[in-house]
Amino acid sequence: MMNKKTSIAAAIAVALLASVPLFGSDVVVQFGIDALSMATLAQAWNLMGGFTGYPSFGNSVFYGLGAYGTAIAMTKFGMPFGVGLAAGVAAATSCAALVGLPILRLRGPYFAIATLGVNGAMAEIVSNLRIAGADVGLVLPLTRNDASFYELSLALLVFCTGCVAWAATSRFGMGLVAIREDEAAASTMGVNATLYKVAAFVLAAAFTAVAGGIHAYWSTFIDPASAFDSTLNVRMVIMCVFGGPGTVFGPVVGSFILSAIYEVLAAQISTAAALLFGVVIVVAVIFMPKGLADLVQQAPGVGWRYFVRNIRENGI
Amino acid sequence: MVLPQILLNGVLLGGLYGLMALGMALVWGVLNIVNLSHGALIMLGGYAVYFLFTVTGLDPFAALPVAMAAMFAFGYLLQRRLLNLVVRSALLNTLLITFGLDVVLTYLAQLAFTADFRTINPTYSGANFAVAGLTVPVVRLAAFGIAIALAATLWFVLARSPLGRAIRATSQNLTAARLYGVDPGSLYAVTFGIGAALAGAAGGLYGMVSNLTPYIGAELTAKSFVIAIIGGLSNPFNVILGGVFVGVAESLAALYLGPTFTNVVGFGLLVGILVVRPSPSIRAA
Numbered sequence: 001m002m003n004k005k006t007s008i009a010a011a012i013a014v015a016l017l018a019s020v021p022l023f024g025s026d027v028v029v030q031f032g033i034d035a036l037s038m039a040t041l042a043q044a045w046n047l048m049g050g051f052t053g054y055p056s057f058g059n060s061v062f063y064g065l066g067a068y069g070t071a072i073a074m075t076k077f078g079m080p081f082g083v084g085l086a087a088g089v090a091a092a093t094s095c096a097a098l099v100g101l102p103i104l105r106l107r108g109p110y111f112a113i114a115t116l117g118v119n120g121a122m123a124e125i126v127s128n129l130r131i132a133g134a135d136v137g138l139v140l141p142l143t144r145n146d147a148s149f150y151e152l153s154l155a156l157l158v159f160c161t162g163c164v165a166w167a168a169t170s171r172f173g174m175g176l177v178a179i180r181e182d183e184a185a186a187s188t189m190g191v192n193a194t195l196y197k198v199a200a201f202v203l204a205a206a207f208t209a210v211a212g213g214i215h216a217y218w219s220t221f222i223d224p225a226s227a228f229d230s231t232l233n234v235r236m237v238i239m240c241v242f243g244g245p246g247t248v249f250g251p252v253v254g255s256f257i258l259s260a261i262y263e264v265l266a267a268q269i270s271t272a273a274a275l276l277f278g279v280v281i282v283v284a285v286i287f288m289p290k291g292l293a294d295l296v297q298q299a300p301g302v303g304w305r306y307f308v309r310n311i312r313e314n315g316i
Numbered sequence: 317m318v319l320p321q322i323l324l325n326g327v328l329l330g331g332l333y334g335l336m337a338l339g340m341a342l343v344w345g346v347l348n349i350v351n352l353s354h355g356a357l358i359m360l361g362g363y364a365v366y367f368l369f370t371v372t373g374l375d376p377f378a379a380l381p382v383a384m385a386a387m388f389a390f391g392y393l394l395q396r397r398l399l400n401l402v403v404r405s406a407l408l409n410t411l412l413i414t415f416g417l418d419v420v421l422t423y424l425a426q427l428a429f430t431a432d433f434r435t436i437n438p439t440y441s442g443a444n445f446a447v448a449g450l451t452v453p454v455v456r457l458a459a460f461g462i463a464i465a466l467a468a469t470l471w472f473v474l475a476r477s478p479l480g481r482a483i484r485a486t487s488q489n490l491t492a493a494r495l496y497g498v499d500p501g502s503l504y505a506v507t508f509g510i511g512a513a514l515a516g517a518a519g520g521l522y523g524m525v526s527n528l529t530p531y532i533g534a535e536l537t538a539k540s541f542v543i544a545i546i547g548g549l550s551n552p553f554n555v556i557l558g559g560v561f562v563g564v565a566e567s568l569a570a571l572y573l574g575p576t577f578t579n580v581v582g583f584g585l586l587v588g589i590l591v592v593r594p595s596p597s598i599r600a601a
Binding site (some may be wrong): 102106169237245274280283 | 350381398400401402403404405406407408409411412413415416417418419420422423424427471479500526534536541542584586587593
């Protein structure tokens with residue numbers, strides 16, 4: 001998957017991205033932090049939704065737990081940011097393992113809705129916890145250093161994408177793909193499906209939690225509604241599926257493009273931005289149901305017939 | 317008398333919930349599309365009845381069939397011109413396109429109708445009568461009756477009419493239905509149209525018992541989804557029962573746990589049911 005050319009291109013892209021705070025304005029850097037963390041979330045979702053074929057709508061639980069773990073450790077126990085992140089990751093991964101064991105037995109829409117239920121329940125639990133500030137929320141220590149938050153988000157995205165790239169070619173990733181294609185057959189061939197699925201869930205939870213923790217510290221305020229926001233989870237899914245689920249770079253490129261489109265739309269025509277965003281999604285699903293990654297690979301050979309073929313294959 | 321009154325309220329509200337889920341369950345069972353824009357269709361139906369009532373002065377219950385006809389036409393065209401292009405795509409893609417539709421419909425409604433709260437308020441909206449010490453609100457009782465009537469009609473159409481046979485055949489085996497002369501493109505459009513019409517009726521009734529805003533769609537979609545799974549996709553009456561179950565559970569939760577918990581109860585029930593009984597009999601209408 002990762003040949004020499006793509007590695008070099010990826011390295012150049014990372015170097016370019018890393019230099020953005022040197023010349024970019026504050027607005028650009030702040031947009032970058034959001035875009036990078038969104039890309040990380042899409043990439044983490046890709047592990048479950050793209051590779052393993054389990055469409056999770058509960059990744060926002062891990063985001064929220066990461067945010068709250070960080071916030072509680074920093075505000076209630078006076079811990080440094082790093083320890084807070086570790087606490088958030090510990091909370092999210094243990095939740096992923098505990099919840100994953102029962103609900104990863106469900107498939108397709110049943111899994112999706114069960115994870116959505118977990119998200120709602122978790123938001124409710126946290127908003128009744130005294131230590132988490134109940135439904136008022138928590139205020140974190142103020143810091144104003146956008147450049148370092150930017151570099152931290154970039155580092156997280158690079159690490160997460162590196163893990164996915166490794167998984168794509170490893171025995172672990174092959175096992176996940178085998179589970180996606182036919183779980184019974186994969187088990188028969190000696191893949192420990194339960195172990196693989198829970199491991200992927202836990203890994204996705206860890207990355208999502210770190211992104212949540214970084215965002216909590218950066219925005220300096222969290223409450224249950226914003227930390228356990230299921231529309232955030234829908235955005236992860238859209239970004240990943242738009243780019244190409246089950247590919248290494250698809251989710252990253254897809255979420256950069258969609259974040260940019262949304263930002264431009266919101267700046268130009270604020271009222272109709274969400275409307276046009278919806279139109280983009282509808283059109284994208286009709287014309288490129290396998291995502292950008294497939295479009296880039298296939299379309300140069302066959303041209304516009306690529307779109308006709310997609311409609312013929314999926315339509316009636 | 318608090319508990320019996322709460323139970324009655326839950327049952328009456330639950331009938332309306334069941335009607336909301338009816339169209340979603342039909343479309344899901346036949347087309348295998350989990351329609352995330354279903355709540356937005358409910359919202360549009362609500363506005364249709366609202367404007368028929370406020371602009372033309374039509375009684376809201378008389379406006380319901382008009383709104384249902386309009387929503388049928390809208391749903392038919394939506395499926396025929398748009399969703400038929402992707403109907404055989406992977407589940408995730410149909411989830412996404414209907415989510416995109418939900419966003420489009422929500423914000424079109426916001427542009428057209430503004431974000432103001434609106435309620436369909438006929439003169440008798442506050443009327444109620446007492447039976448055995450219980451207060452029965454007239455509008456909610458009528459909504460419950462209409463939900464049952466529509467479920468019965470749907471059951472009759474599916475079980476007894478040639479159209480229903482074609483729908484059931486297509487949901488069981490697309491290829492075989494085609495061989496027997498069913499045109500799946502138009503049949504899917506008709507089915508989606510029926511689903512949209514049911515959503516329209518639910519929306520009109522919802523507008524009489526609660527507030528309409530362009531943003532109610534997402535919550536109603538989630539509720540319909542939960543009820544469709546609890547009730548199963550095979551029998552309209554089971555869907556209504558599923559709605560009553562959720563309505564009663566929510567009312568009891570509001571009474572004993574506090575009103576902030578009502579929305580979680582439905583999901584909590586669902587996760588519990590799914591985990592205990594992971595593969596309910598669900599396909600086929």
